[in-house]
Amino acid sequence: MTQKIDNDALTKERILDKAEFLFSQKGYHAVSVREITKAARCHVGAVNYHFGSKKNLYLSVFRDRWLNRALRMQQFFRDSLPDRESPTPAEVVRALAQAFIGGPLSDEERLRHHQLMAREMAKPSEALDMVGEEGMKPFFKELVLRLGPAMPEGIGRDRMMLNILSIFAQVLYFNFARSAVTLIAGREYDREFNAMLVEHIIEFSLNGLGGTSEESRG
Amino acid sequence: MTQKIDNDALTKERILDKAEFLFSQKGYHAVSVREITKAARCHVGAVNYHFGSKKNLYLSVFRDRWLNRALRMQQFFRDSLPDRESPTPAEVVRALAQAFIGGPLSDEERLRHHQLMAREMAKPSEALDMVGEEGMKPFFKELVLRLGPAMPEGIGRDRMMLNILSIFAQVLYFNFARSAVTLIAGREYDREFNAMLVEHIIEFSLNGLGGTSEESRG
């Protein structure tokens, strides 16, 4: 009764995958259900059958895809930290940047991930509430705890949050604003440029954090 | 023959204004012509009469509104620079950040401005080409010229561009991602928080630039 053998779950999964791709590329309203089903090689009713509505399909993308990836990146970040008790801020920032720029995600996955989030930030929906509570907030709290004790003394909680946000700002920007960066920098996102970006964000962020370490020359 | 006396030009201007507001808030596809005309208190045909098409209305928003504001901010930046021959990178960055965060724009104008651009970067259209060529590229070239001679020696052109992009990344982010920042930071964008943001971006950017000055405590 649950599923046939093969094509059943696959159809739902195909829809989810194509929907995520198209939503990330064009945004919610610019993508029609028919465009999704065409890409997923199924019929229009399939979306409402499997997900109830277009809106719910969009939420499912965040629940079943985005959140998983976010947690994977967070785990990668923890595994990248040195074994010692209290890593230096520099080490935390480096692990953070590497997890979110390099990390466990393929280039294409990362592009989807950050474009979806950028759109969600530009016009928040229930999706942001959900992944915000279950994915972003807890991780942010964790970051504050890790960075807190070792930060330049006297720095306020507010100031520290802003620092972390500035790091995410760059990670997000250099992913979702690729076209503008390409236009301005006159460079494509090839392997070499990607590597340069990683190094730049790490260095810029380490310095920005307060120049707490000479490790910034990475 | 050209215009009536009053309501003529005003209708076109009202459409442009409401269109800009709605486009910046929801994005191109999420806004219907009827929604715009309803907000502008005119009739559906008015858009096609005055602008030809919805797409052209969108382009007009960038041509007649966005570009003007960009140029105004750039001029404000120049006027903020000290009179001396070659301002230090710190002075340039400070003038830059202040022009784009504070500057000649009202809070609401700035919000519109950066949200429009963020959307355009997420999915570029002809609009980005246009304002890219006429607004962004020339200003970027100017920045490179101003910063170039005084930067930490040996820094590559590429690296310098990335530094500037990282500054813009923050300016853009803290404007278009207000909801996420509010969610994470637990603070509204009140006057106090805005002031803190300005100071943070300047400090973070000055440090990120390479810690070239102790002025960073500004």
Add this chain to the structure above:
DNA sequence: TTGACATTCGAACAGTTGTTTGATACAAAC
């Protein structure tokens, strides 16, 4: 007043939107 003009209005256009429905196919349980 007359004519020319630009603008407004209301209605309608054809096309697309998300969603619903009923028929059909198919596998597993009885």
Add this chain to the structure above:
DNA sequence: GTTTGTATCAAACAACTGTTCGAATGTCAA
């Protein structure tokens, strides 16, 4: 075999999309 539950498919739904059209309106020049 029959029954049961699930998935696929095609057709249709009403609502909305951007755009076009012709009549009406108001304003200026002659």
